[in-house]
Amino acid sequence: MSDRLDEARSRMWRLFRTTYVTVTEQIEKDLEQAGLPPLLWYSVLWALERAPDHEMRLHELAEEVFLSRSNITRLIDRLEAAVLLCRKRCPLDRRGAYAALTNEGLAMRQKMWAVYSEGIAQYFTDHLxxxxxxxxxxxxxxxxxxxxxxxxxxxxxxx
Amino acid sequence: MSDRLDEARSRMWRLFRTTYVTVTEQIEKDLEQAGLPPLLWYSVLWALERAPDHEMRLHELAEEVFLSRSNITRLIDRLEAAVLLCRKRCPLDRRGAYAALTNEGLAMRQKMWAVYSEGIAQYFTDHLxxxxxxxxxxxxxxxxxxxxxxxxxxxxxxx
DNA sequence: ACGATTTGATTGCATTAGCAACTAATATGT
DNA sequence: ACATATTAGTTGCTAATGCAATCAAATCGT
CATH class of the missing domain: 1.20.5 (Single alpha-helices involved in coiled-coils or other helix-helix interfaces)
Known part of the structure; x- marks a missing residue:
């Protein structure tokens, strides 16, 4: 199995991983310093913004942002408490719930994107x-x- | 600020991020399924294996694996409890402690690498x-x- | 040489994560 | 149609994370 992964490839993987962590961590710091929520919140807000009617089922969101079911529940709790989205009953499936973006959520995503995009550019894509x-x-x-x-x-x- | 990040670059960033999360998550699952510890443990073991005398100061390790000081303390606790490394007093600086790789730790890293490298290859580098x-x-x-x-x-x- | 500052590691506390158990509603198989 | 299995979402419990506070030892400034 070590035959499959030559020196160049495993070195590249290590750099890949380190780059991801370094850049992401730095962006998280920038967001926090700007008094903004973490990247995970951004992912949720952005997913909702792209979705039809700015709303998604919770399990779709969970898949989108790579979170467990229980965790998405709690994350949505927090976002709802911050009024960035609100839960809506699903008429077709009475077990289900939608998370629907609010105007505040929309505005927040844009504010976050200012910092976020700056980070992506500065720490990564500017040099490509x-x-x-x-x-x-x-x-x-x-x-x-x-x-x-x-x-x-x-x-x-x-x- | 959106000028700095064109469409191609922000799309690429999104793919970068998703690839990292997807591949990493899958490898974590493979490790768990094989009854092995998570990737974080691997990072520690591998750092120690490369270090002179197979030992490193805790704060060096923290930097290496991108963890806070308090967190590295607790992580080393767990690895020590699993006998994959042991703490050693530092004679030059009596505040400090070394984490030193054990034979079990060395063996564990190799066992993990079998699964890990397989994952890197299969989910990522094979197709490059x-x-x-x-x-x-x-x-x-x-x-x-x-x-x-x-x-x-x-x-x-x-x- | 000695007080003030910095550094290394640990511990307390609050937040966040995942797994498993649970409830409610839908889908399936005969 | 009705019992069984699946799926959606929530909740309880435990593990893991980061920040701030703490303690001990080293370094710095004078």
Whole structure:
């Protein structure tokens, strides 16, 4: 199995990982310093903003932001308490609930994006050529597609 | 500020982030399924294995694995309880402590690497050409260097 | 040399995370 | 149609995280 992963690839993986953590951590600090909520909140707000009618079912959100069910409940609690979204009953499935973006949530996402995008640029993408961006895009797109295929495959086998 | 980050770059960032989370999460699951500890433990063991005499000061480790001081204390507690490392007094600085890798820790890292490397390959690097690996390596290396420079700069200003 | 500051590690406390158990509602299989 | 299984969401419990406070030891300034 160590044959599959040559020196260059494992080195690259290490850099990948470190870059992710470093950049993300720095952005989190910038957000906090600006008195804004963490990146996770941004992910939720952004997912809702893209969704039709600015609302999503909780389990869809959980999948979108890679969180467990129980955790999404509590996260939505906090966002609701901050009036960035509100819960709505689902008429078609009376078990279910929607999380719906509020105007405050919309405004908050924009405020966060100012800091967030600045961080992405400053700590990462400013130093990339157009060609490099292209390569990274292609690579991640491919990796994601296959990784997700494998993931669903294995979960299907389990159940 | 949105000028600095064009469509291609922000899309690429989103893919970068999602790829990292997806691949990492899948590897964590594989480790757990194999009855092995999480990736964080691996990072510690691997850092120690590379270090001279297989031992490092706690604060060095904290920096290496991006954890707060208090957290590294508790993490080392757990690893010590699992006999994968042991604390050693530092003769030069009597405040300080070393974490020193044990034989069990060495063996554990190797066992984990079998699963870990398999995951890296399967979910990510198998689908990359040599050229792509080269580009990613260069890009991350550059990003890391500048991000770390900026980070230390800002913390220096603060203090 | 000695008081003031900084640094290394640990502990207390509050927040956040995941797993498992639970409730309610829907889907399925005969 | 009715018992069974699945799915959606919430809640209880435990583990893990970060910040602030603490304690001990080293360093700095004079």
């Amino acid at each position: 050529s157009q060609d490099e961006v292209q390569v990274l895009d292609a690579v991640f797109d491919r990796a994601l597609t296959t990784a997700q295929k494998l993931t669903h495959q294995s979960t299907a086998q389990e159940g | 050409s040599q050229d792509e690996v080269q580009v990613l390596d260069a890009v991350f290396d550059r990003a890391l260097t500048t991000a770390q420079k900026l980070t230390h700069q800002s913390t220096a200003q603060e203090g």
